[in-house]
Amino acid sequence: MPARKVLGYTRVSTAEQVEGFGLTVQRKAIAAYCKENGLRLIEVLSDEGVSGSNGLDARKSLSEVLAVVESGIVSGLVVYRLDRLARDLVLQETLMARMRKAGVEVLSVTEPDIDSDDATRVLVRQVLGAIAQYERALIRSRMAAGRAAKLATGGYGGGRPPFGWRAEGKQLVPDAREQAVIGLARQLHDEGLSSRQVAARLEQAGHRPKVGERWSSVQVGRILRERS
DSSP: OOOEEEEEEEEEHHHHHHHHHOOOHHHHHHHHHHHHHTTEEEEEEEEOOOOTTTTTTOOOOHHHHHHHHHHHOOOOEEEEGGGGOOOHHHHHHHHHHHHHHTEEEEEESSSSTTTTHHHHHHHHHHHHHHHHHHHHHHHHHHHHHHHHHHHHTTTOOOSSOOOOOOEEEEEEOOOOOHHHHHHHHHHHHTTOOOOHHHHHEEEEEEETOOOSSSSSHHHHHHHHHTOO
């Protein structure tokens, strides 16, 4: 009898990468699990540096997993832990239901027999999902508190630096090119141009915002309001 075909999936967030809970650890555990249980692991797909709360748009490999699952190629999906699929309980259960509809069993290396319709197993799975969701909320809360503390002392709180600045180490320093664009925007505004007109002039001059390809009046208004 041919070995049952399964697909592996791993995910690690940026924080988990730092803590050493990497993709290699998950891959080795999945490979060992498949070998021990006589499963034929055809491939392991991975999402690196992506939060488990993100939807499918942000997790390209998970989208590939669903495509393979729904093609009928495999009969099982192996993960290191169920929260690798999702830390959000609603998303976790939605994905589990989608796998089940395709006739694919979800196998967890560290949580045996988790994909079951038995009432107790469903409760355990949902409790694990709720715990993962709670942990994610705690992590976000700690990160927000850390950023607030840094900002309160004049430090850099992380995230994308505002236009006109760049991050160097743990500090924000002026970006000469972007500061020149801010200066031009303020000069044009002082000459009586509206935010929309300033946006058009910046584009005509070949300047680009930090995010996106075109300036909007909202973006221009933001850098004008930040005038010191």
